[in-house]
Amino acid sequence: MKHRELGNLLRISRCFDIYRRQQLKDVDIYPALHLFVSHVCRHPGCNQETLAEALCVDKTTVAHHLAKLEEKGYITRRVAESDARCRQVYPTEKALAIYPQLRAAYDAFYDGLLESLTPEDREAVERLSEALYRNARGMV
Numbered sequence: 001m002k003h004r005e006l007g008n009l010l011r012i013s014r015c016f017d018i019y020r021r022q023q024l025k026d027v028d029i030y031p032a033l034h035l036f037v038s039h040v041c042r043h044p045g046c047n048q049e050t051l052a053e054a055l056c057v058d059k060t061t062v063a064h065h066l067a068k069l070e071e072k073g074y075i076t077r078r079v080a081e082s083d084a085r086c087r088q089v090y091p092t093e094k095a096l097a098i099y100p101q102l103r104a105a106y107d108a109f110y111d112g113l114l115e116s117l118t119p120e121d122r123e124a125v126e127r128l129s130e131a132l133y134r135n136a137r138g139m140v
């Protein structure tokens with residue numbers, strides 16, 4: 001019983017990966033990078049450390065993925081004015097151009113996922129998923 005709930009969450013995540021791959025197959029970056037582009041578009045000027053924290057990935061992965069995105073022209077990294085050791089990340093016009101397509105695919109999946117739930121069920125999902133996320137973050 002206790003593994004079924006978490007198993008369902010993991011399966012939902014994998015379904016989202018498949019859906020995202022199908023919906024965004026014409027975007028020239030691989031699916032793992034979609035989340036990075038989306039976050040940088042929503043938070044221009046974020047630094048690599050906050051990006052790692054927000055996406056729950058290690059700093060090495062962030063540096064690797066940002067290098068790929070920079071190489072493909074989706075982001076720029078600049079030294080922060082307040083701290084020369086910190087690099088801020090900004091979306092380019094290319095990233096901003098695909099962001100609406102990424103957002104639409106995410107929204108369509110989320111809407112479909114929650115479609116049959118009552119408003120009360122949606123509130124419960126939000127509350128419970130936030131609690132699970134807090135617990136998970138406390139473990140890493």
